[in-house]
Amino acid sequence: MQGLMQDVPLTITHLFDRAEQYFGHKEIVTATGAGVERTTYGEWAARTRKLGGVLDTLGISAEGRVATFAWNTARHLELYFAAPCSGRVLHTLNIRLFPEQLTYIVNHADDEVIFADKSLLGLLAPLMSSFERLAHLVIMDDGPTSGGDEIPDGLDANGVQVHDYEALLAAAEPVQWPVISNERQAASMCYTSGTTGNPKGVVYSHRSTYLHTMGAMMADSLGARESDVILPVVPMFHANAWGLAHAAVATGASLVMPGPDLSGPAVAKLIVDEKVTVAAGVPTIWMAVLPELEGKDTSSLRSIPCGGSAVPKSLSEGYREQLGLPILQAWGMTETSPIASVCHIDADQSLLSIEEQADLRTQVGRISFGVDARVVDPETMEPIVWDGESSGELQCRGNWIASAYYDDERSSESFTDDGWLKTGDVAAVDERGRIRLVDRTKDLIKSGGEWISSVELENEIMAHPQVAEAAVIGVPHPKWGEAAVACVVRVAGEEPTAESIIEFLDGKVAKWQLPKGVIWIDEVPKTSVGKFSKKTLRDAHHDHLMDQ
Template sequence: MELTLTPLEFARRARRLYPQREAVVDRDLRLTYEQFFDRCDRWSSALQAMGVTQGDRVAYIAPNTHAQLESFYAVPQLGAVLVPVNFRLTAEDFVYIVNHSGAKVLCVHSDQLGAVDSVRDRMPGVERFVALEGAREGWEDYEALIASASPDFDHPEISETDLLTINYTSGTTARPKGVMITHRNAYMNSVGTLLHLRVELGQKYLWTLPMFHANGWTYTWTVTAAGGTHVCLPVMDPAHVFELIRTEEVSWLCAAPTVLIMLANTPEKVRGDVPSGVHVVTAGASPASETIERLEEDFGWTITHVYGLTETAPFITVCEPRPEHKELSVRDRGTLKARQGVELITSGELRVVDENGDEVPWDGKTVGQITVRGNVVMKGYYDDPEATEKAMGDGWFRSGDASVVHPDGYTEIQDRIKDVIISGGENISSVEVEGVLLRHPDVLEAAIVGVSHERWGETPRAFVVLQEGSTTTEEEVIAFARENLAHFKAPTQVEFVEQLPKTATGKIQKFVLRDGSSAVSRQ
């Protein structure tokens, strides 16, 4: 009999081989794998008693806690579908996602109980409201339900093509879409991650990345597969991150580039001694090579850049190190590490194609769109056949990312297709310009957008967050860009802001910057 390709197989193996190894650290709580999976089984039993059956949806609104982690096992092993919701969204967003997904049970962290209470009468399909902690009137208590439940429940037969999760996209310019990830999708992404990013038995993984974000890039299951320890971090605070790295002897973490910038620029008096040897996986936007250099040279950490989307479970490429890279200078190695890289062994086939669908030459110059097909590509968008057809109607998922391919086969994203700036007929990559600005010693963060120009059609405009105490001027930033770029690529305007508008997963909302929205925090 063939085993179904599902991340639940990692749980079966871990509970058999590592019952007494530490599975979870969440503040003062420490759980072995035996204890952790006992809790998962009891929650599955409790959900089944509530009437949750195969195919039903169970939604969670919670930060990185042990209860959120338990959902990635307790819900799927019932054959039910997990809907991990971005807890930083508004109450209106909660209404849309919960209703659109058809969630039967809604589990909520104490921080979001008030927001859900304000709109729960608009969620008619939800039959049970469960407080993961801080239960109050009108809410069932998660811990009490687990304590009173039996660890025994009916195990349905699960197919690898069954839905595992529905993950909702950021929805920055339209209603969020529900990405349908199957058991096979998640299993293959986890296996590929373990092949290329080798978490070892007993190593500790720090949850700096939200678990709701593309299922925590499948590290919710990958760490378990390796017999590692999940160190939960409910609130992203740099001082706490460094403290946990020291006290828990953390070996791995994942972070968007904005978090890397935050960590790299944390004052020494706040961060304290920084242990070396930490492996960091970064994705979400192209990290600046200067940020990579600083973390590797000053902290002694190893940074690996990966690329993917929620729709691809999520990893498509990894910027894998090669022996010849060791001969490069620190600057050149940082530049290479900022590229998206090559296909993971398990992800499937990636092509960068032009407008006619033909693969672009590997010359590092010709820009095309990243397309992918294979093991990690989603089943489709939930209840949205039109969007599914548009994104992957011919079997190739279109990423919307503009990229070149270098002669060594490494892809490098130039921009989102919609964000490429065309000035006087020349294409300008905002990613390239941002990378140059981030090399300025006084620039903490930078974003480039195209604005209309009477002569050139479009011209680059920079939004810059300066290092604390900096007095750098607009003229100095523009001059620095012109010294390091072709002049037509340099920004003609610079606006200094206190912070850049971002999604909950750290992506800069360039549409807000283009529109001149009041949401931009100006200096």
């Protein structure tokens, strides 16, 4: 017997229609080099429909890839919806990738047009001659920058036609969106950060984005709602801004777009001035923001989602002590759209001591509704018991989890024969389904036959009052095969010693896990998405212990 319910395609158009019809009065704020710009969802929707007309005028094919090279702005949000709602595919380009990686993904995705912020053209201009199919470049004026207002030469290489965004929009007619009957049609694509080899393309469908948006609206997830003022500091070119751009539009939440200035003072000012309720970003952002919020009115804040890399316990507790609001740790990947778990404290756990709750918040939380997860031995694929201690490779599946990479032979390496995503994370899961990440498989350190978690050591070291940042790497050791070394950034004006760092760890971790050395650095190198680049550190310091 079949159910007698209507079958309406789950498409991004529905999200747009809600914002246009119900929330036209709500505000979208963008911080630019010229100051704060304000618009409404009603004005945004009208411009987005005209942008659909621009794509027609430019002759972008029915399923053509529409690339963006831009900061978080209202214009970028117009592209977020005009491309998929018109049946095309949005392709967000990561502005922090290496030049050869950008060339690879533009050509691999067959991008037909790039919409680029003027302030970023200096990064794009040298690469224009390497783009094979690109026919159009549309320049979006994002205001004055420290680099000046001159347009670089070479943007028209290979016959690419160069346009002004506002001029195209002024000449365009608004369009009605086509009916998208196939909810599994591609809506957008995003490439991984490419820390090993070329970036890999993840293609999101209308259906997956719709369902992920609903997931982001759940109370036990990010809980996006109409009353929110959402500040996505996480870039729109990275994993769909964690779904917050779509969720804000769907719920009618006000949006605050940070533009190019992601410094601690700039982000803190937006939080205070715009009365932000939800502010999402990676740990390095919140390290810089916390001191800027001291003494400021942050009473509007209800949630600080944080992910991308492990949230140090000291950082989360710093926010709890100063703002009365600990960081909300979440976990996901480009391949998981990305929300796959969120760390809320259970009702009975709210009765635990402050220290016990702080320990729980170092986890990445319970597996999200809509996602299945398992932990297995990566060699035998045998399941690992969920006791909170036993660890193995974390694998996921679900309606917003990738099933393969776009046109890439490496798919077989990252997906199991029975359809699960191999996340590359080593994790332990407890009986409540709460995930504790042990480390990335490539960052685990095997010393004397025993595994050391770099994440655990980093969390402990960053609690040291004289430490600003720390990354732990494994390097070759003549006796132990591999040993842990701590790469440490001092707090300005402080002079901790290597001995004081090791002594601080004594009693917090097993003695055999203690770092065999400390390297003082000015800054922990970051990947294109703001994570610690431990590969860079390993390459630079691989021989550090070989004479010991």
